[in-house]
Amino acid sequence: MIVDTSALIADLEAVIALPPIHIEPLTAEIVDHAFHGFRTYGKGNHPARLNFGDCFAYGLAKALGEPLLFKGDDFGRTDITPAVA
16 A cells, blocks of 8 residues: 655644754753653553653653643643643
8 A cells, every 4th residue: 555645744834844843952951851741650650650651741841841732631630730721
């Protein structure tokens, strides 16, 4: 099966081009926080069951000291500050 991803790539590029999206470089501090998030709240370790991507979102929010916008109850079971109460 061949899948044409050109439309998806164009959509992603259009979203990234919109302000105020900023691509944040991955730093050692973010990775440290992400590993902490996985060890503490990762799948198999905690009811939050954060996955790989969740842990990087957790790490970035912690490293920047910013709240995190999320849906569902996974991050609500962590020590992360929600962007919307």
